[in-house]
Amino acid sequence: MTQQHPAPPFSDETLVAYLDNEISAEQRRQIEEQVSRDPRLAARLAHLDSASLPFGAAYAGLLEQAPVARLKAGLATLYAGSSPLPAASARGNGVSRRQLIAAAIACLAVGGVAGRLSAGLGEGEAPEGNWRGLVAQYMSLYTNETFADMPESMALQHRQLRTIGAKLGLALEPSRLSLPGIELKFARMLRYDSQPIAQIAYLDPSHGPLAFCITTADRAVNRGAQSEVRLEMNVVYWSAQKHHFMLIGHNPAAEMRTLAQKLMLG
Numbered sequence: 001m002t003q004q005h006p007a008p009p010f011s012d013e014t015l016v017a018y019l020d021n022e023i024s025a026e027q028r029r030q031i032e033e034q035v036s037r038d039p040r041l042a043a044r045l046a047h048l049d050s051a052s053l054p055f056g057a058a059y060a061g062l063l064e065q066a067p068v069a070r071l072k073a074g075l076a077t078l079y080a081g082s083s084p085l086p087a088a089s090a091r092g093n094g095v096s097r098r099q100l101i102a103a104a105i106a107c108l109a110v111g112g113v114a115g116r117l118s119a120g121l122g123e124g125e126a127p128e129g130n131w132r133g134l135v136a137q138y139m140s141l142y143t144n145e146t147f148a149d150m151p152e153s154m155a156l157q158h159r160q161l162r163t164i165g166a167k168l169g170l171a172l173e174p175s176r177l178s179l180p181g182i183e184l185k186f187a188r189m190l191r192y193d194s195q196p197i198a199q200i201a202y203l204d205p206s207h208g209p210l211a212f213c214i215t216t217a218d219r220a221v222n223r224g225a226q227s228e229v230r231l232e233m234n235v236v237y238w239s240a241q242k243h244h245f246m247l248i249g250h251n252p253a254a255e256m257r258t259l260a261q262k263l264m265l266g
Helices: 012-019 025-035 039-049 055-065 070-078 098-110 129-138 156-168 253-263
Strands: 181-190 195-204 207-214 223-230 231-240 242-250
Touching: 012 025, 012 039, 025 039, 129 181, 129 195, 129 207, 129 223, 129 231, 129 242, 156 181, 156 195, 223 253, 231 253, 242 253
Parallel strands: none
Antiparallel strands: 181 195, 195 207, 207 242, 223 231, 231 242
C-alpha cells in the first residue's frame, strides 16, 4: 500500500516531526518546497523551532513519574494498526517533542492507553486540584495556530454547548458564556478515566488561548473564586452545587478574575 503523506497546510505535529528529523525524505522535500514559497509557513516553522512553549518545565515532573518505557508503550498502542512507531529522537532521554506531546494528549483525552500518565499527576492534591493540573498540562500545548483552521459556525458552537451541557446537567447558554473582545472557538467534552471534563475554548487576540473548563463534583459544594498559577498560566477556580469550574489562560491575573466573575454560573 502506498503511504499517504500530509499535504499543505501542514499541522504543527508534522512540522515538529520535521524539526526532529522523524519524517520521510519525501515529506521533508514537500515541507522545504512549501517553506520556500510561503513566508507564513516559514514563520510557523521558526516559531516551533524556537521551542517557545515550556515543554521542559511542563513535562520534567511527568517524565520522572512516568518512565520512558511506559510512554513508549502508550505510543506503541496509539500507533498500532496505522504506521510504525517513529524512531526515538536523539534529544533528551530518547523521547522527542512530538512523541511527548502525543503521549500527553492521548493519556488525557483517551484515558485508556497503556502507560497512562495518571500515576503521580497531582500527587498530594485533592481531586479538584488534580483535575486543574490535568487541564493546565493540556492547555500548555495550545497556541494561536491551534485555532487557525477552526470552522466559524455559531450553529455548530451552540450544538456543542447543548451536548456538553446535557452531559453535565447544566444549561450552557452562549449569551452567558460570551466574553468581551474574546472569541469563542469551540466546546468539547474530554474524559479522564471516568471523570468528564468540559472544555470551552476561546482565543484572546492579545493573550492567546483561554479555556473555561467544568467537571462534576462527588457532592454538592459551594466555594468562592480562588486564584493560582499553573505552568505560567493564571487560573481562577470555584465550585457551585455539584460542579467545579476553572478559567485558565495567559491573561493578567486581575483580568482573569474579572472574566471569571462573568462566567460564574451560580
